[in-house]
Amino acid sequence: MRNMASVPQPAVARDQQHAHSLADTIRNTIRRLSFDLTSGGQHPHNCNRTPHHHHDFHDLGSDGVYEDALDDDDKPESRSISHSATVPVTRATDKAADRTPSKNGMYLSHAATTSQLFAAPPLTPLTLAGYGERTKSRLLSPQLAEEIRHLVPLRLQLYDTWSLCYSLEQHGVSLTTLYSLSVPPRTTSRPGYVLIVEDKLGGIFGAYLSENPRPTKNGRYYGNGECFLWKSRIINKTPNASTTSLTYAGGDSDTASTKSVNIQFRAFPYTGINDYMILCEPGFLSVGGGDGKYGLYLDDRFEKGISNSCPAFGNEPLSECGIKFDIVGIEVWRISSA
Secondary structure, three states: OOOHHHOOOOHHHHHHHHHHHHHHHHHHHHHHHHHHHHOOOOOHHHOOOOOOOOOOOOOEOOOOOEOOOOOHHHOOOOOEOOOOOEOOOEOOOOOOOOEEEOOOOOEEEHHHOHHHHHOOOOOOOOEEEOOOOOOOOOOOOHHHHHHHHOOOOHHHHOOOEEEEEEEHHHHOOOHHHHHHHOOOOOOOOOOEEEEEEEEOOOOEEEEEEOOOOOOOHHHOOEOOOOOEEEEEEEEEEEEOOOOOEEEEOOOOOOEOOOEEEEEEEEEEEOOOOOOOOEEEEOOEEEEOOOOOOOOEEEEOOOOEEEOOOOOOOOOOOOOOOOOEEEEEEEEEEEEOOO
């Protein structure tokens, strides 16, 4: 009977055998590399650690990599972000004065911390576009805009240009005009809006709106939990003949006109008690509601306004004049890519 071992194997069989051998080599190399990273260069079967129940390494898994059954307390430390990305960990080979030791004799360099590797870059300073050359009443300063910017959704904080949609001085007294000029361009995706009001005492306050102000049918509220109310208050005023340092809570400052003012900024975010965010009709514009109260209410003639504590934002009255106030100025700004 002919010896089957001496029968030459077909080329296909030889290729398959070679492929399996190559795959085994690659798998073993990956396995060794994975343990070099996780165990500091030691093979799992040569680790100098005291084994106890449930703390030994499992056999090779179905994906060709050993499965580690270590408890969390026994695994090397790592810095992680939301996507569980791990900062590289290196073994100390020199002086460890500038490194932080971990539990398993490994070290984390201070230069490789999460705050340094994954910290967001500073935001580009804002540009406020839309004021006319002859516009005297400018309610929004760059400093106040930066305060509001840090509270708007993250997707909008990246935009470094805000566009003026409506100004009482530039566009006249008309709620209808405010509504029409606030309609976003079709190419704009999910813009945000900043409503600014000035009262008779010079107080500046307003709201952030997740959608453009517009009248709705059947008195329906709209908007989401991104909305909030805010107020700014002048806490002192020092005359200065040359420059102005406008300082808001947060430390921002700038050189401007002829007086120095310090302003305290406060914001009132959504409480979750109800869904009464934005309610607009041809006869009024309002933000925040519940229990028959408006967080901010403006009539269609822009003469009288109301600001009361409302459940939607848990705010205090925004105007220093009290619940009712006389309107001096109004602006609406759009935050978007266009």
